[in-house]
Amino acid sequence: MSGAITYMLIEQPEKGKIIDVLLNYFTQLAAGITLTPTSKSTPTKTRSMDRLYMAKAMSPVFTKLMNMVLALRPENVEQYIIGCLNDMKLSGDYDIVEEVLNVEAVPTAPEVVEGEPVVTEETAATETVGSTEGDDVAMPAKMTILTLGLSLSGKTTMLKAIQGDPNPTPKPTVGFVPHALQLGSSVVTFYDLGGGDSIRDIWPNYYAETHGLIYVLDSSSDDMTFKDACSVFLESVSSPALAGKPCLLILNKKDLPSYRDTEEVLETLTLPPSCTICELTLHPQKTPSKSLDPEIDVNLSSLFNRIASDFSTISERVDNDVKEQLKKEEDEKKAKDKRVMKKSLNKAYSLNGFTPIDIFTPSDGYEFLAQEVGFMKAEELVEEGREVAELCGFQKIAMMLAAGMKEPVSKKKKRYEWSEIKEYIQECKAECERGEVDEEAFKDVEEGGVGGGGFDWGAV
Numbered sequence: 001m002s003g004a005i006t007y008m009l010i011e012q013p014e015k016g017k018i019i020d021v022l023l024n025y026f027t028q029l030a031a032g033i034t035l036t037p038t039s040k041s042t043p044t045k046t047r048s049m050d051r052l053y054m055a056k057a058m059s060p061v062f063t064k065l066m067n068m069v070l071a072l073r074p075e076n077v078e079q080y081i082i083g084c085l086n087d088m089k090l091s092g093d094y095d096i097v098e099e100v101l102n103v104e105a106v107p108t109a110p111e112v113v114e115g116e117p118v119v120t121e122e123t124a125a126t127e128t129v130g131s132t133e134g135d136d137v138a139m140p141a142k143m144t145i146l147t148l149g150l151s152l153s154g155k156t157t158m159l160k161a162i163q164g165d166p167n168p169t170p171k172p173t174v175g176f177v178p179h180a181l182q183l184g185s186s187v188v189t190f191y192d193l194g195g196g197d198s199i200r201d202i203w204p205n206y207y208a209e210t211h212g213l214i215y216v217l218d219s220s221s222d223d224m225t226f227k228d229a230c231s232v233f234l235e236s237v238s239s240p241a242l243a244g245k246p247c248l249l250i251l252n253k254k255d256l257p258s259y260r261d262t263e264e265v266l267e268t269l270t271l272p273p274s275c276t277i278c279e280l281t282l283h284p285q286k287t288p289s290k291s292l293d294p295e296i297d298v299n300l301s302s303l304f305n306r307i308a309s310d311f312s313t314i315s316e317r318v319d320n321d322v323k324e325q326l327k328k329e330e331d332e333k334k335a336k337d338k339r340v341m342k343k344s345l346n347k348a349y350s351l352n353g354f355t356p357i358d359i360f361t362p363s364d365g366y367e368f369l370a371q372e373v374g375f376m377k378a379e380e381l382v383e384e385g386r387e388v389a390e391l392c393g394f395q396k397i398a399m400m401l402a403a404g405m406k407e408p409v410s411k412k413k414k415r416y417e418w419s420e421i422k423e424y425i426q427e428c429k430a431e432c433e434r435g436e437v438d439e440e441a442f443k444d445v446e447e448g449g450v451g452g453g454g455f456d457w458g459a460v
């Protein structure tokens with residue numbers, strides 16, 4: 001994936017061609033050919049334009065691909081990505097990428113006439129939805145809304161409909177798709193998360209950064225699905241990172257005879273004080289007028305207003321929660337890397353019942369570590385680097401981890417000095433010698449080898 005990102009960052013295809021260029025890249029990769037960029041620009045000069053392009057144009061596509069790969073863990077990743085890209089091209093998801101570009105391409109905030117929603121070419125399709133006209137509350141420049149609900153409840157239908165699609169025919173959402181809409185002078189990003197059983201595990205990853213929640217419930221479903229939907233709703237809204245944030249519960253599919261109204265639904269669940277409830281037909285073609293139900297606008301506006309009126313508190317909470325989440329993820333990553341390092345050292349030194357695997361000869365080991373940190377030859381490795389290779393027992397994975405500490409793929413990650421890496425490996429080795437190996441590592445031994453992977457050298 002990192003190769004694809006570098007390729008795209010240099011090529012920077014214009015909007016409308018991103019999916020095609022990526023498809024070509026992965027198709028060639030599946031055939032064993034790694035494409036090199038044809039553009040003359042170099043990735044070492046990270047210009048602000050590159051960062052903007054990465055964040056606005058590529059990030060939604062790559063985030064979606066990564067989420068899909070992580071959720072389904074396909075055996076053949078390249079072929080799976082090709083399938084996803086083809087789906088994105090065929091379905092409306094391709095347009096979403098352009099939408100994000102369009103919204104963000106507005107160079108400066110358009111002039112706002114007080115009380116009037118802003119209409120630009122890009123916003124014309126959506127400006128009537130959630131319009132802030134007549135509201136006293138100032139809208140924040142940006143907010144993030146999470147849309148949750150079981151599979152088939154109508155989340156994507158709603159998001160497509162409010163973007164002007166008169167007859168949405170979405171496929172089940174796999175993973176996560178952001179929809180950025182310009183409403184007045186605000187950019188509202190809706191996170192559309194798939195509601196399938198296996199995808200629901202990723203929902204909590206998005207709770208911290210959300211300012212408000214929309215939960216779509218198919219109020220016409222069979223009893224079992226309805227009960228499941230209610231308990232998933234209650235579980236989500238009461239989770240620490242969402243509890244108390246403004247929430248809208250939409251009872252969808254009012255057009256169907258088996259529809260349960262508000263009164264009936266409230267017999268099954270108690271609505272938390274932060275939630276409002278409404279009855280809607282989200283699909284434009286299922287309303288009597290065969291057009292977008294105006295009640296959608298009314299209810300979304302009300303949700304936006306509730307967020308706006310308490311925005312400083314909510315955004316402070318979002319900032320803190322996001323920081324906390326990042327710290328937690330970082331700690332988990334460090335713990336995981338340490339487990340893997342210890343497992344590799346156990347293999348290198350045949351400790352705690354591990355058998356030696358992937359051990360290089362000293363000369364191959366020096367060369368391997370030198371190349372991992374970007375040198376051509378072993379001779380270029382400084383003395384301390386050679387000592388690190390020795391401390392690793394010339395074990396392949398241990399050396400890859402050490403190289404990842406010296407030259408991390410991500411610029412955001414700390415670059416360690418060789419002396420610090422030596423100290424870290426010595427500490428890990430001492431723990432192994434004392435028999436301090438966690439159960440997970442032993443389990444991996446029984447299963448035969450390095451389990452799970454998950455270090456981020458080479459990965460995004």
Ligand SMILES: Nc1nc2c(ncn2[C@@H]2O[C@H](COP(=O)(O)OP(=O)(O)OP(=O)(O)O)[C@@H](O)[C@H]2O)c(=O)[nH]1
Pocket residue numbers: 149150151152153154155156157158168169170171172173174193194195196216252253254255256280281282283286
């Ligand atoms: N009758 C009726 N059907 C609707 C309505 N809204 C959505 N649907 C249908 O419900 C089905 C599922 O819609 P989606 O929008 O894909 O559901 P989703 O919640 O995004 O599902 P996942 O992506 O799998 O989580 C589609 O067949 C829609 O046409 C509605 O108001 N009335």
Ligand SMILES: [Mg+2]
Pocket residue numbers: 155156157170171172173192193194195
């Ligand atoms: Mg969907």
